[in-house]
Amino acid sequence: MIIDVHAHAGPWFFAMDVGDPGLGETLMRRYGIDAAIVSASEAVTYDAVSGNRWFADVLDRWPADGPRLYGYVTVNPTDLRAAEADLERYLPGGRFLGVKIHTTYPAQGLGSTAMRDALRLVAAAGVPALVHTWGADVWALVDVLAAEPSLRLVAGHMGGPAWREGVAAAARCDRLYLEPCCSITDRGKVRFALDRVPTGQLLFGTDATLIDPAVSLGVVADAGLDARERELMLWRNAAELFGIAVPRP
Amino acid sequence: MDVLFGRIPSRHDVDASLPAVLRLLDAHGLDRALLGSLRGGLFDARTGNDELLATSDPRLVPVGTVDLRDALTAEPELDRLAGAGVRLLRLFCAEQGAEPDFPGLRHVAALAAERGMTVLTSGDVRRFWRPFAGRSASVCFLDVHAYHLADFVLLARDEPGFVASARLLNAPDSIERVVAEVGARHLAYGSGLPRSDVTPSALRFRLADLTPGEWDQVGHGTAEGWLT
Numbered sequence: 001m002i003i004d005v006h007a008h009a010g011p012w013f014f015a016m017d018v019g020d021p022g023l024g025e026t027l028m029r030r031y032g033i034d035a036a037i038v039s040a041s042e043a044v045t046y047d048a049v050s051g052n053r054w055f056a057d058v059l060d061r062w063p064a065d066g067p068r069l070y071g072y073v074t075v076n077p078t079d080l081r082a083a084e085a086d087l088e089r090y091l092p093g094g095r096f097l098g099v100k101i102h103t104t105y106p107a108q109g110l111g112s113t114a115m116r117d118a119l120r121l122v123a124a125a126g127v128p129a130l131v132h133t134w135g136a137d138v139w140a141l142v143d144v145l146a147a148e149p150s151l152r153l154v155a156g157h158m159g160g161p162a163w164r165e166g167v168a169a170a171a172r173c174d175r176l177y178l179e180p181c182c183s184i185t186d187r188g189k190v191r192f193a194l195d196r197v198p199t200g201q202l203l204f205g206t207d208a209t210l211i212d213p214a215v216s217l218g219v220v221a222d223a224g225l226d227a228r229e230r231e232l233m234l235w236r237n238a239a240e241l242f243g244i245a246v247p248r249p
Numbered sequence: 250m251d252v253l254f255g256r257i258p259s260r261h262d263v264d265a266s267l268p269a270v271l272r273l274l275d276a277h278g279l280d281r282a283l284l285g286s287l288r289g290g291l292f293d294a295r296t297g298n299d300e301l302l303a304t305s306d307p308r309l310v311p312v313g314t315v316d317l318r319d320a321l322t323a324e325p326e327l328d329r330l331a332g333a334g335v336r337l338l339r340l341f342c343a344e345q346g347a348e349p350d351f352p353g354l355r356h357v358a359a360l361a362a363e364r365g366m367t368v369l370t371s372g373d374v375r376r377f378w379r380p381f382a383g384r385s386a387s388v389c390f391l392d393v394h395a396y397h398l399a400d401f402v403l404l405a406r407d408e409p410g411f412v413a414s415a416r417l418l419n420a421p422d423s424i425e426r427v428v429a430e431v432g433a434r435h436l437a438y439g440s441g442l443p444r445s446d447v448t449p450s451a452l453r454f455r456l457a458d459l460t461p462g463e464w465d466q467v468g469h470g471t472a473e474g475w476l477t
Binding site: 014015016017018023027030183184185186187188192208209210211212214215216217218219221222 | 260262263394395396398399402417419420421422423426441442443444445446447448449450451452453456
């Protein structure tokens, strides 16, 4: 079983034709991904409200016999009033399981006041948040988690090029989870994380449909996970963190 | 066509020695490799080339280097490499901090083109195309990312010798799109060993929606063309 906690739907501004949600379904079937938690590219890069609305419609139209699809409510830290309304609108339905927050497009760093306020809102909503992390400022999440004892955060990309800092930060707080997907596949970084952070804090994500799932699956394959690590990282940790029902053994 | 050996200063947890690299090539089913020297790129070109030329494994094709921070040494070193039968030149533009408008890089690009050597280079293709353009140069850009695909295609339309490594063309349709736009002869598979995990790029390439002929061209044909 595989649960992808970092997926997208919708078009991107690069030279790629990946906007059709049906491509997500195709890729999930091709690579054996059973469930994915998805944010809309429009919500992440441009307009959180319209993007969240679009993805809610995608969920409504998703084939009942398809792989399981869930949503992130994307929050723009610069517009918390809209974010609060979207959280109230979408979380009760059970198809949106958490919050996605990017830093680049809203131009709010992890240590910014707006980000702290946004994560306080997430804590109040009682769901985990997948936060885009891309540098040593991933450490700012440790400070936020110390201030918000109920909050659980996923460091998307594990700090990106500063993945060693992401690992060090997660080793300091058991409510900081690591999701290491990245199009740049520095050798051995997943094994580096597994050797330093409790396996219960590792999650699997792909960045699909922006990036082909072959990349993240390949990184996991090269990390040489044992059976227990594979079960925890590929799905069990995600199922427990996001409350996703899994078949009984 | 993108394999190195030696030591990685930022990764003392990674065994980048030649025996380790050879084991990884075997483990991942890579039959041959165009091999460059990390010592040559990161410390000393001449002794790096020496240790490269001392390798004798039939699976390996040597890729020499010169240091862009001291391009005065490039001409005799290129002649030495050519005398040893080396046809390929790896440039560590990004690692050596050589910008596209640096005179040293322009000089080396001209020397390589004059000698008919194929250049394999790191760096952002959107910037590093410039010193190689208009020379009928044979150049493989090792770091072409899916996000930069449009810029590479535009370049390749004008430069028949420009090639992208497939390693970072990792969106669901990147490899297929480059082949459809400019043809498989503008792509070559590179693993990025030992600095990168191999399976991500290998799996993406193995599952690429290409004809058998296109797949062979990317998998080995383009690189073989540099050696004939």
